[in-house]
């Protein structure tokens with residue numbers, strides 16, 4: 031599913047960046063993808079996906 035329609039960033043891409051590159055904040059995602067740099071409507075949902083991914087990763091590790 032696309033989260034950022036302006037720049038074609040999917041939820042899978044956000045999860046991949048979090049899991050493979052250890053990105054834990056929205057600034058890191060923005061730096062890698064340009065997410066949120068146009069209309070900005072995607073940022074809230076992107077933060078939720080990022081947070082969910084980090085929580086799941088933490089739960090799996092413990």
Ligand code: FES
Nearest residue numbers: 034035036069072
């Ligand atoms: S939907 Fe992401 S900047 Fe517009």
